[in-house]
Structures are given as structure tokens and as C-alpha cells.
Amino acid sequence: MKYDQARWTDDNEDRYEPLLSEKASQTVDIDDSPLPDDLTRDSLSLPDPAEPELARHYTRLSQMNYGVESGPFPLGSCTMKYNPSFTEDVAARADAAIHPDRPDSTTQGTLALCHRLQDYLGRIGGMDAVTLQPPAGAAGEFTGIQIAKAYHEHNDDERSEVIIPDSAHGTNFATAAMAGYDVVELPSGDDGRVDIEALEAAVGDETAALMLTNPNTLGLFERDIEHVADIVHDAGGLLYYDGANLNALLGRARPGDMGFDVMHYNVHKTFATPHGGGGPGAGPVGVREELAQFLPNPHVRERGGNFEHYEPDHSIGKVHGFYGNWPVLLKTFAYIARLGDEGLRDASAKAVLNANYLAEQIEYEVPFGPFHHEFVASAGEQDAADAAKRMLDYGVHPPTTKWPEIVDEALMTEPTEGETKRSLDQLAAAFNAVAGDSDAELADAPSRPTAKRIDQATAARNPRLSWQALDDT
Amino acid sequence: MSNSDSHTTGSPYAPQTAAETATMLEAVGADDLESLFDVPESVAFDGEFGIDARSERAARREVARLLGRNADLTEFLGRGHYDHYVPSVVDDLASRSEFLTSYTQYQPEVAQGFLQALFEFQSMLVELTGLGVANCSMYDDATALGEAATLSQRVRSVSGDRILVPEHLREGKRAVLSNYADGPELTVESYPMTDGVVDVPALTDEIGDDTAMVYAESPTVRGVIEERLSAIGDLAHDHEALFCLGSDPVALSLLERPVDVGADVVVGDAASLGTGTAYGFGLGMFVTREEYLRQVPGRLVGASEDAADRRAYTLTLQTREQHIRKERATSNICTNQAWVALRTAMHAAWLGPDGLVDLAEDCVTRARDLADRLDDIVGVKAPVHGRHHFREFLAHTDQPASAIVADLAAEGFAVHAVGDHLVQVCATETTADATDEFVAALREVAK
Amino acid sequence: MSFDVPDDLRYLESHEWVRVAGDTAAVGITAFAQDELGDVVFVELPEEGAELAAGEDFGVVESIKAVSDVYAPVSGTVTAVNDRLRDEPELLNEDPFGDGWMLEVEVADESEVDDLLSPDAYRDQIE
Numbered sequence A: 001m002k003y004d005q006a007r008w009t010d011d012n013e014d015r016y017e018p019l020l021s022e023k024a025s026q027t028v029d030i031d032d033s034p035l036p037d038d039l040t041r042d043s044l045s046l047p048d049p050a051e052p053e054l055a056r057h058y059t060r061l062s063q064m065n066y067g068v069e070s071g072p073f074p075l076g077s078c079t080m081k082y083n084p085s086f087t088e089d090v091a092a093r094a095d096a097a098i099h100p101d102r103p104d105s106t107t108q109g110t111l112a113l114c115h116r117l118q119d120y121l122g123r124i125g126g127m128d129a130v131t132l133q134p135p136a137g138a139a140g141e142f143t144g145i146q147i148a149k150a151y152h153e154h155n156d157d158e159r160s161e162v163i164i165p166d167s168a169h170g171t172n173f174a175t176a177a178m179a180g181y182d183v184v185e186l187p188s189g190d191d192g193r194v195d196i197e198a199l200e201a202a203v204g205d206e207t208a209a210l211m212l213t214n215p216n217t218l219g220l221f222e223r224d225i226e227h228v229a230d231i232v233h234d235a236g237g238l239l240y241y242d243g244a245n246l247n248a249l250l251g252r253a254r255p256g257d258m259g260f261d262v263m264h265y266n267v268h269k270t271f272a273t274p275h276g277g278g279g280p281g282a283g284p285v286g287v288r289e290e291l292a293q294f295l296p297n298p299h300v301r302e303r304g305g306n307f308e309h310y311e312p313d314h315s316i317g318k319v320h321g322f323y324g325n326w327p328v329l330l331k332t333f334a335y336i337a338r339l340g341d342e343g344l345r346d347a348s349a350k351a352v353l354n355a356n357y358l359a360e361q362i363e364y365e366v367p368f369g370p371f372h373h374e375f376v377a378s379a380g381e382q383d384a385a386d387a388a389k390r391m392l393d394y395g396v397h398p399p400t401t402k403w404p405e406i407v408d409e410a411l412m413t414e415p416t417e418g419e420t421k422r423s424l425d426q427l428a429a430a431f432n433a434v435a436g437d438s439d440a441e442l443a444d445a446p447s448r449p450t451a452k453r454i455d456q457a458t459a460a461r462n463p464r465l466s467w468q469a470l471d472d473t
Numbered sequence B: 001m002s003n004s005d006s007h008t009t010g011s012p013y014a015p016q017t018a019a020e021t022a023t024m025l026e027a028v029g030a031d032d033l034e035s036l037f038d039v040p041e042s043v044a045f046d047g048e049f050g051i052d053a054r055s056e057r058a059a060r061r062e063v064a065r066l067l068g069r070n071a072d073l074t075e076f077l078g079r080g081h082y083d084h085y086v087p088s089v090v091d092d093l094a095s096r097s098e099f100l101t102s103y104t105q106y107q108p109e110v111a112q113g114f115l116q117a118l119f120e121f122q123s124m125l126v127e128l129t130g131l132g133v134a135n136c137s138m139y140d141d142a143t144a145l146g147e148a149a150t151l152s153q154r155v156r157s158v159s160g161d162r163i164l165v166p167e168h169l170r171e172g173k174r175a176v177l178s179n180y181a182d183g184p185e186l187t188v189e190s191y192p193m194t195d196g197v198v199d200v201p202a203l204t205d206e207i208g209d210d211t212a213m214v215y216a217e218s219p220t221v222r223g224v225i226e227e228r229l230s231a232i233g234d235l236a237h238d239h240e241a242l243f244c245l246g247s248d249p250v251a252l253s254l255l256e257r258p259v260d261v262g263a264d265v266v267v268g269d270a271a272s273l274g275t276g277t278a279y280g281f282g283l284g285m286f287v288t289r290e291e292y293l294r295q296v297p298g299r300l301v302g303a304s305e306d307a308a309d310r311r312a313y314t315l316t317l318q319t320r321e322q323h324i325r326k327e328r329a330t331s332n333i334c335t336n337q338a339w340v341a342l343r344t345a346m347h348a349a350w351l352g353p354d355g356l357v358d359l360a361e362d363c364v365t366r367a368r369d370l371a372d373r374l375d376d377i378v379g380v381k382a383p384v385h386g387r388h389h390f391r392e393f394l395a396h397t398d399q400p401a402s403a404i405v406a407d408l409a410a411e412g413f414a415v416h417a418v419g420d421h422l423v424q425v426c427a428t429e430t431t432a433d434a435t436d437e438f439v440a441a442l443r444e445v446a447k
Numbered sequence C: 001m002s003f004d005v006p007d008d009l010r011y012l013e014s015h016e017w018v019r020v021a022g023d024t025a026a027v028g029i030t031a032f033a034q035d036e037l038g039d040v041v042f043v044e045l046p047e048e049g050a051e052l053a054a055g056e057d058f059g060v061v062e063s064i065k066a067v068s069d070v071y072a073p074v075s076g077t078v079t080a081v082n083d084r085l086r087d088e089p090e091l092l093n094e095d096p097f098g099d100g101w102m103l104e105v106e107v108a109d110e111s112e113v114d115d116l117l118s119p120d121a122y123r124d125q126i127e
């Protein structure tokens, strides 16, 4: 037996924590319901834990989970920064818990707050109008590309291609395809940035848009951005900004000033709303004036001191059934209102400082530079995924691995502004310890977390996706 | 840095002291923070956003000041967004930071807790629907429906590009579906309904071999329990179209199992368990048959073993997803609604099957009882459709619906206006205590 | 690390192998390819009777973290498919030149075989 965080685990047990269904389950027969029998099911079998048991179950599960408040979480591109507690209280307010179908006259508070957030985000991104509807970054991309499409169609200029650098996030490619575009992948230049010649060769009459992250996923600022914008605009295309990396630039540069026509903000990254184990997030989209007529329906505007929903003239329609992920937007608002100009500027400065400091302290090769909020180290001869597992043994969450592919065995590292120097030194020590470990040590890792290395191949070859699919339940 | 009530200079969540900052700058060979930014002069921003920094207390006060303008209404509202009582234990457990501040489980060894919770969530949906595969969330029911439409394209052997949806469908849901249908060039068409339910003969006329998917809901957006789901399923299958059913976990606890009526995909909003009213914030459920496993959008949690031979969970079949398959991915979704799913699973477990069935039965009887009471009011006829209802129903009012809505708002109540003389009323346990007053208020304004 | 490159096979740059016997050819992926992919978890293959065109993709191999198209070394009609790969995709890792074969094809144009890489040429490519 050993004491494992919170619970005695018998060495002979074949699971870390039984499923709810294994703890307490019940089958209820449905016979005298208020509906005719042919409209109802016969029975329902589900877990039936008493509240004390339920509380222990989820508490135990939480103890087998690592979050930003557990320790450093330098997952590149994900901006896993500290989530201020007070924003949770803000989102839990009773006067925020309203139904979406109320008349505008009864929701002036919510509309006023949305209007203010639209305005804040517009100023931060240098955009003329902002919609809050998209429920995540990828949904923002879809919104933005549908807006680009609507713009071209409005000009009787149908186009078929979206250009995306090879270092871009997978959602960019998937979004363009979802919107019906052919993807033209742009190889990166030797300096890890957009290759101008390749871009010139790629653009043309079919170019609907170029999707770009700046700084890019290597943490590098695209210094030629104005030239890039000219090339795309001269070809009649639009420039789309993937806002995932905006935490690098707050108050230093704005997508609107760089020539971007449409962008999404990734509020669960830049504005510190919690990632919630994979979501929810929110992906507001900002556009230049000329594109405001295509924004999703409805949009919020002010009329004589009152706020109202309205449908933009050539709206693309909707990308969320209602108004998007409202509680997340509320947390975003609270965060921006707390930090203000100075705080936002400072957050970016410290995020960039932390990334540069950490890059300096680690022994792995770190190609390219200068970096902003993140850098991509190379695990060299080591397998990056194995190196990541070994980092778990040193008590920290590893970076994103094996992406972007232009760095071999990539360790994409984004410490965020939330780490102290002491914590960065510990993080660097973990990187360096792993760099010195043998392949065998890496292959056997991790040994310290509750679960040991998990067999991914078996999971995929023989998918068991529910307790019903487990043989032994 | 300090956390006093006056606002602090810089970000209160960036903990470096001035001395540390200086040491770190020296370590990286930079003179000052600004020199770390590799931004050309011509695009540098030297303006201000004009956003004042505030103390935490002042930021909370600002939100309170703004939201204070919302009217305090008792909402008899539904149409896709429902308020059920969420027990405190859900808030308490879900807000544990290990859950709330974690991310997608790319390192399953330190994410077993969330993975197991999502595996349990998927399993609950499998039980509720009888279908083999549930993903661990889409954004909301509308986007889940959009994803179902694109799935129909990938799994269908014969070509077809028509998506048939019911005439009674939330406008917003249809609008989202249209956007998803745009890229793959699908057309979205409505089929008629008669007295609140699907007009099966009319659907028979509409459907053809060019139909890729037929969508139906139960309960419908008007709260009607659909009576001929099997016939709709058969019709779809006769034309090799997918049958997609829209529902929600509370309704599914009582109504016919989707697998028994031939559903190929089940979508809907699951946030009515676990989250309550949140201005349309949702949780898209997506459940389908095992044969479509490789075409499922979004994340899937599977069981496996770890090196200690113990059962362990991991995200699986990720080759479907955007980070691997890029433009050939089944969807572009990355960030999803995992934490909302966690809450839903907690709430469902708290209720247990008997609690869920009770809740669902109450949804039937509350709607019935309230409709009966409204029908007694002069100037009101309810329900409009002589059917079984779930949570909500349509009422006819002699007065214009817009006037009813406005007058009721003045009395502190909200209902939907859905037609010139049609209002829709939703009843759950959260409005039960206010029912008498509501009926009295309606009696006054309906005259 | 050096990988087995059997001398009796011909190869494609995209790491498929072909074993020609008379007018039929067996097709699979090389030891090098399976190593690059890692644990193979799923294989998608055409049906018997399908027509392949040299150089065009005919199937997909998935590992946990990668997806790869598989290309036809020669044109022809599929006469047999290795059904074992459906339940045992790991055969591609364990025995890529043997039990991990993918298809048998009735070769339409034997001259296409001459355009393929020799074992030595393929060895040069992967070293």
C-alpha cells in the first residue's frame, strides 16, 4: 500500500479510482409516467452516489489533475496564465444569470457590458468593430473567414484559396477547409518567418485571405508585416490575424495598425479566463470598418444612451445559437477593467521577459529569435514527447511538443507573465535535468504522477469510449 | 507589487519584483523591457487604450454597476435555454482549481481526473441515447447540429446535399446550421409541421435521394413531444439519409431512447444540467453510432492501461482532429466546453437516475398544469397544440403578444412572444414558487 | 539506425514497397516508414476490385500522432486485401515486409516497375 496524494491505493488494484458507475449504480424502471408508454423509454441506468460520495469522487479526481494553480504550465501557444479568482465571483453574479430571449429593454446591463467589451477589444486590437459571439478561437477563425468570403461575394469576386504558413496552428487549416476554401500552405523562410518570395508566388486572383499569427508560433515578430499586407491586399485578398499570441504585444503593436483586416481575440489566453480542462473559451472577432456590415447577427449598439441588438446589413448570420460564451466574456471584461492600460502593457512585458529569460537558462538548443512570449527549443537527439513525460517527474507541466514542425523535436515553451524568477529557475532546472537524462530514463517516465506512461496505441486500436465498452464493468 | 485596495501599477498577476526584473533583463542582455519587443517603428503602437486600471474591488463594483441595469424578472423562458436548479455541490467541486485551471489533456498522466470525469460524461450520454459514441463536447446545440450536417457528408455513400429541418426550429439554430452548410455547399430546407409535430406525409414528399440528413427535435422548440420519431427515422433510412435527433439530457431521461427510433446522431444542449441560465451559454452534445467513429468531430476520451497495468484514460483517435489532420480534420474545433460537461456530469450524478426521471416527469406535469391554469384565463387559450409537452408550451392570447410581453415585464415576469398572438411559457422548478403570482399577473394583462 | 531493405523488392520515394511475381504485385510500407510513423493504430484500404493508378494514393495509415497517405507503386486492379490489418494494424510495425502486407494488385503495365527505386537507391534515400 502506498499513500498517494489523498487516498490509499492498494498495489493490487487495477485502477486509480473506480468509475462512478462502479461505485453506485441504479436502474430505474419507467412505468407510471405522465406520458403514454410508447413515448417513453423502459428504464434508465446511471450512477447514483449520495452527495458525500459524490464530493469525495470529484475531489479525488481533482487531485489527479494538474492546473495552473498546481505549478508552472508552460504549454506553448496556450497561454496558461493565472486566472484571477475574483473574475469567478463576477461571473457567478445572480444578475448575470439571465435568459437570452428577454427583451433588450430588460437587459440593458448585460448589453452595456457587452458594448463596453466590444469597445475595449476594438481599442486593444486596433479594430473598428468587434463581435463577441464566437465561442472559441477556432470559432472566431470560422467567423472571420466567413466574413472574408461574404466580403468577396459582396464585391462579386469569388475566390477559392486561403494561404496559411506551415508554422500555423491546425485550426487555421481546418477552418479554411470548413469554409470551403482550398488551403495553400506557405513554407517558412530560413529565419522562421514568412518567406516573401514564396508569398508573392502564392498570391493571386484566387487568394481570399492570408491567415497569420504575429508573433508567429515560434515567438518571432513578422517584421515584414506591412510588406506582407501590401502583397495580399494588392492581390485583392484580406489579411486575417490569429489572435492566439496577442499576449506578446499588448500596448506595443496592434493588428489593425499592422494592416490586418479581421482578427480573433483568444480571451482564454490573452485575458486570463480559465481554460477549464479544454474549454470554454471565447473568440471575439474584430474587423475594419468596411467589414462591419458582415458581422454576425445580432450586434450590440448604443442608441441615445440605450443599448440594443441589431442585424448588420450584410451579416454572415450566426456562429453560436445565442450570444456566445457569456460567462467567459464577463470574466474577460473584469480582467481588462482590473488591469487597464498599465496592467495590460505590463502583462505583455513580463510575459516576454519570462520567455526570454527561460530561453536563456535552458541547455537545449533554441533556434531562431528574438523571441516574444514563447520560444521553441529542440530536444535534439531526444524524442520531444518522451522528454515531456520526463518533465512530469520533475514536478512541472511540460511544454507543447512536436509542433511547430519546422523545429526538430520541438518543445514549444510559453511561461507567461505569471511565473516568478524563482519558478522560472526551477522550470529551467527541470528542462536541464531532462536534457541530461538518458533515453532509457525518458522512455520509462513518468514515475511520479499518479498514473504511469499511458498506452496510447491500445487506446486507439481498441477504442473503449464509455463504461459500457469496458469488459469488466 | 501589492494587493491593496488602491490599484497597483502594472499587472497584479505578474509577480516579478523590480530587482528580479533587473536581474532577468541583465541575464538576457537587454537594457529595458521595451527593447525586448522586436517591433518595427512603423507599426509600433505608442498610443493609449484609454482603459483605467482599477482595484479588484473597484473592478467588481464596475461590473455590478453595469449589470445593475438588468431588470429583475422571473423568467418563464425556454426555447432551447433552460433553468434547472443546480445544487451547490456542483459549483463547489467544479471550481476546484485543478479542474478549472487545467487545459486539454495532452499529458494524460497528470490529467487523469478530468479525463475520467469526461469519460463518465461520455458514458452517461451513451446510456441516455443508446448510441455507442459520445464526444466530450461541442460549443452548443446549434454548432453540434452544424457538425452533424457535415458528418452526413462524410459518411454517406451516395451523394446528396439537402439537409431537411423542421419548420419549427429556433431561428438562431438554423442560422448557425446555414453557416456550417455553406462551405460544403449543402442546402438547408424546412419541412412542414402540423399541429406542433412533424407532418410525416409532407416530409415523405420533401425527402429524396438527394437528402443527406433529416433533423427532428423532441421536445420541439415549442415544447411538444414528437410522436412519430420512428417513422421519421425509417423515412430517412429509406433514402440513405442520416436521421439526426435534437434533444437534451433531461428529456432523454424519460423519452424514447434515440437508438430505438433509429437516430444516427443525437445533438442538443446539455448545459441545462449543471449550469442553469447563463445568457445562452451552452454545452453541445454530440452522440452517434459506432460505425461513424472515425468521422466524429471533437475530442474523445478512451480507456487504456498505464505502465503499472492500471486502467487509465487518454484522449484518443486524435488523428481526426485539426492539430494532426489539419485541413482534412473532421472539424476545426479545438477549445471546447469541457468544464461545462464536467458540471453536467456532476449534476446528473447528483440527481441519479431516479432524480433525473423525476425531474423529467415534472417537466411534463408542470407544463400540463400551467397550461391548464392559463387556459382558464379569459383571453388566453393554452396549450395551442393538443399534444404532450415538456417544460413549455404555446398559448394564444387575444391581446397582441408584444403587449403581453411588455405588460408582464412591467409586472416582473418574462415570457416569449413567438407570433402576433402567440406567447410561449416555460415552467421548471425554479419558477414554481412564482407561479401563482405569474398566473395572476397574466390574468390582469390578458384581458 | 539502419533499416531492413529487402533486395527482392522495389520501392517508392514515399516509402512503399512492391514485390512483383508474374503479373501480380504485393504492396506494403517499408520498415523505415513504420518506424517514422510509430505505433500504427488504423489502416484504411480500398476494396477488392478497386483500380489503382501508379503514384496516386490508395489508402491511409494512422499512428497515434500522424496520418499518412499510401501511394500505389504501380497501376492495376486490387485482387486481395490484407484483412488482418483491420484488427491488427500493429502488423505493419511488427512485420512490414511480411504479415503487414497491404494489397495484392494485378499489374496493368509491367514497365511501370522499371521506374521504381532499386533497393540500393532506396537505401541511399533513407540513410
Ligand SMILES: Cc1ncc(COP(=O)(O)O)c(C=O)c1O
Binding pocket: A077, A078, A136, A137, A138, A139, A168, A169, A171, A172, A213, A217, A242, A244, A245, A266, A281, A282, A283, B333, B334, B335
Ligand atoms: C496559434 C493558435 N491559433 C488558434 C488556436 C485555436 O483557439 P481555440 O482553441 O480557442 O479554438 C490556438 C489554440 O489552441 C492557437 O494556439
